[in-house]
Amino acid sequence: MVLLEIEHVSKHYKMGEITVRALDSVSLNIEQGETVVLLGPSGSGKTTLLNLVGALDRPTEGLIRFNNADITRYSRQKQFSFRRRAIGFIFQTFNLFPTLSALENVQYVADLAQMKKSKQKSIEALTSVGLEERMHHFPHQLSGGEQQRVAIARALVKKAPLILADEPTGELDFRTGKQILQLLLEQQNNNTTVILVTHNREIARITDRVVELHSGKIAEDGSPKNGKVPIEELRW
Numbered sequence: 319m320v321l322l323e324i325e326h327v328s329k330h331y332k333m334g335e336i337t338v339r340a341l342d343s344v345s346l347n348i349e350q351g352e353t354v355v356l357l358g359p360s361g362s363g364k365t366t367l368l369n370l371v372g373a374l375d376r377p378t379e380g381l382i383r384f385n386n387a388d389i390t391r392y393s394r395q396k397q398f399s400f401r402r403r404a405i406g407f408i409f410q411t412f413n414l415f416p417t418l419s420a421l422e423n424v425q426y427v428a429d430l431a432q433m434k435k436s437k438q439k440s441i442e443a444l445t446s447v448g449l450e451e452r453m454h455h456f457p458h459q460l461s462g463g464e465q466q467r468v469a470i471a472r473a474l475v476k477k478a479p480l481i482l483a484d485e486p487t488g489e490l491d492f493r494t495g496k497q498i499l500q501l502l503l504e505q506q507n508n509n510t511t512v513i514l515v516t517h518n519r520e521i522a523r524i525t526d527r528v529v530e531l532h533s534g535k536i537a538e539d540g541s542p543k544n545g546k547v548p549i550e551e552l553r554w
């Protein structure tokens with residue numbers, strides 16, 4: 319079943335005299351339960367595309383359907399409830415609330431989604447990323463990698479149908495990075511769709527489908543160039 323239909327999506331930013339074409343007529347379908355890596359160099363439009371799919375922003379042209387509904391026409395209120403219900407975000411900069419503990423950061427999102435037993439579910443999500451010992455710490459008491467794991471727990475806690483992960487391993491050491499990739503891949507078992515952004519071609523090898531962006535356009539869409547590898551064998 320197709321979950322996402324991205325049709326001729328462009329995003330242009332007007333900066334005084336110049337127009338930056340961050341995305342230029344991108345078309346793409348993504349199936350429910352698929353794990354897709356979005357690969358591309360810095361500035362190629364990866365974050366811009368995630369922001370549009372997550373209804374944080376609107377395209378200049380084109381449309382995006384999620385379960386057949388055009389999310390680009392949603393009102394602000396509908397965008398908000400769509401994000402709350404359907405999207406687990408892992409931002410490139412983690413965006414934790416500095417005055418909330420790790421547990422409170424996760425539970426905040428669970429409460430927004432009106433989940434029952436939100437505290438219990440938040441503890442489970444933090445445990446799944448190996449932070450059960452750290453959940454009462456504030457972000458400034460956590461290393462960069464631990465903060466990133468809180469951000470990942472926050473994205474997983476809702477069990478949203480779509481996870482948008484922007485360079486989730488950027489701040490992590492190799493071993494922790496592999497655990498997080500494993501966790502994201504396992505979301506396939508719940509039929510969760512994951513879009514994983516990276517600029518690293520080796521990391522892209524964890525999945526069957528790599529979509530490559532160059533200067534806001536899709537340059538490739540297919541299996542990883544050097545073949546898929548099990549996470550244990552991954553080196554970067």
Ligand SMILES: Nc1ncnc2c1ncn2[C@@H]1O[C@H](COP(=O)(O)OP(=O)(O)OP(=O)(O)O)[C@@H](O)[C@H]1O
Pocket residue numbers: 331333338339340358359360361362363364365366367410517
């Ligand atoms: N709010 C904005 N206003 C103006 N230009 C922007 C804005 N956001 C992004 N851009 C520009 O759009 C292009 C794509 O940016 P984007 O953040 O999507 O790249 P990216 O692929 O995520 O890069 P990175 O790997 O460095 O995170 C860049 O040239 C960037 O400077």
Ligand SMILES: [Mg+2]
Pocket residue numbers: 364365366410484
């Ligand atoms: Mg980016």
